[in-house]
Amino acid sequence: MKRQKSQKAGGVLIVYLLFFMVFGSINIHADEIQKAVYMEIEGSESVAYLVKEINSLEKPYNYLIGTTTFPAIEILGVMAALGALAFGLLHGFGRFLAGRKIPLFLEEVGKDHIYGWITRMGHWLNALTVLGLLGSGFIMHYMGPDHLSGYIHNQLGYFLLTQYILFLIYEIATGDIKQFIPQLWEIKEGILKQALFYAIGIFKREEHPYHMKKDNRLNPLQKPAYFSIMFGLMPVVVLTGFTLLRPDIMGFLIGWIGGLENMKYIFILHLISAFGMLAFLIGHLYLASTGDNVKQHFEVMITGFHRIYKYRLKD
Numbered sequence: 001m002k003r004q005k006s007q008k009a010g011g012v013l014i015v016y017l018l019f020f021m022v023f024g025s026i027n028i029h030a031d032e033i034q035k036a037v038y039m040e041i042e043g044s045e046s047v048a049y050l051v052k053e054i055n056s057l058e059k060p061y062n063y064l065i066g067t068t069t070f071p072a073i074e075i076l077g078v079m080a081a082l083g084a085l086a087f088g089l090l091h092g093f094g095r096f097l098a099g100r101k102i103p104l105f106l107e108e109v110g111k112d113h114i115y116g117w118i119t120r121m122g123h124w125l126n127a128l129t130v131l132g133l134l135g136s137g138f139i140m141h142y143m144g145p146d147h148l149s150g151y152i153h154n155q156l157g158y159f160l161l162t163q164y165i166l167f168l169i170y171e172i173a174t175g176d177i178k179q180f181i182p183q184l185w186e187i188k189e190g191i192l193k194q195a196l197f198y199a200i201g202i203f204k205r206e207e208h209p210y211h212m213k214k215d216n217r218l219n220p221l222q223k224p225a226y227f228s229i230m231f232g233l234m235p236v237v238v239l240t241g242f243t244l245l246r247p248d249i250m251g252f253l254i255g256w257i258g259g260l261e262n263m264k265y266i267f268i269l270h271l272i273s274a275f276g277m278l279a280f281l282i283g284h285l286y287l288a289s290t291g292d293n294v295k296q297h298f299e300v301m302i303t304g305f306h307r308i309y310k311y312r313l314k315d
């Protein structure tokens with residue numbers, strides 16, 4: 001049993017490394033192209049980055065990172081991120097006040113194993129990569145591209161693409177994808193019940209309506225939320241990013257949007273999805289703190305174990 005487990009772990013690691021090697025080798029090639037573009041602009045004050053033919057593609061880009069902005073997208077994007085932040089701060093303050101008004105004692109009555117190491121490792125690698133992409137991406141967007149953030153963004157871009165492909169393979173091959181799909185009863189009543197809990201019950205210090213189980217770990221609201229992030233937003237950000245990085249490979253998509261002069265639409269989509277990722281991450285960080293206590297959900301994603309509590313009123 002132990003041997004089977006370690007063989008499985010070894011297999012996953014090898015697949016991971018193979019993927020990384022394949023994408024890594026393409027990356028060396030892409031990096032050379034990027035380098036050529038960077039050299040063109042070295043020393044010049046106005047950044048002509050990307051306003052140049054890349055590889056065998058003939059027409060120039062009509063988009064300057066750090067210079068071309070779209071006020072409507074900037075405003076909506078920043079508002080979405082600030083909205084998520086304001087929600088977290090207000091809701092969190094409400095919970096803090098409720099905690100003082102109705103002090104509870106949480107008695108630990110058990111512990112369930114929920115997450116295996118592959119999901120946990122995958123999640124934290126994904127989280128770190130997305131954080132790095134957000135940092136380097138928005139530095140480029142607001143301050144113009146520079147060698148370091150361009151380089152970091154490109155490397156992490158390949159890394160995220162690799163991880164995402166592995167995630168899809170894992171989810172489909174193991175059938176874990178079912179965990180993200182709400183059942184009929186959840187759509188009919190579960191989502192509403194969970195939403196009402198976040199809106200009202202949590203401030204009355206009621207118990208969570210649904211509890212984590214290994215084969216059904218996400219609550220009815222988390223399922224559609226995580227589904228739309230992992231199978232909606234992620235593919236958009238990864239595909240548009242890859243198209244910006246390797247337009248030569250993604251020629252079919254570029255042909256479809258009407259050629260390189262329309263590349264700005266890919267940039268716009270990449271930017272919108274980047275803002276989406278930022279807003280999601282802020283909301284996600286806050287909502288992850290709404291377990292029975294603040295650390296419960298962070299702990300389960302670190303150790304794999306979910307602590308089960310019984311609520312008692314403090315005398």
Ligand code: HEM
Nearest residue numbers: 065133134137138141150157158160238241242244245274
């Ligand atoms: C969560 C994931 C990601 C975020 C938040 C993000 C964010 C950004 C942002 C904000 C920009 C600047 C865009 C602009 O000024 O209009 C950018 C540019 C870019 N992104 Fe991403 N990105 C992500 C993933 C990726 C991925 C997966 C790839 C590649 C596979 C990628 C490749 C690029 C490229 C090539 C550029 C143009 C600048 C450059 O050549 O370095 N991005 N990204």
Ligand code: HEM
Nearest residue numbers: 123126127130217218226229230281284287288297298301
């Ligand atoms: C610093 C960054 C992050 C932290 C601290 C964090 C924390 C957590 C925690 C504590 C959980 C546990 C369960 C729960 O939601 O209640 C979780 C689950 C999850 N997180 Fe994150 N997260 C981060 C970034 C991300 C990013 C960038 C993504 C996706 C783009 C993501 C996607 C998910 C998904 C899909 C789950 C559910 C996992 C499953 O049950 O399969 N997280 N995260």
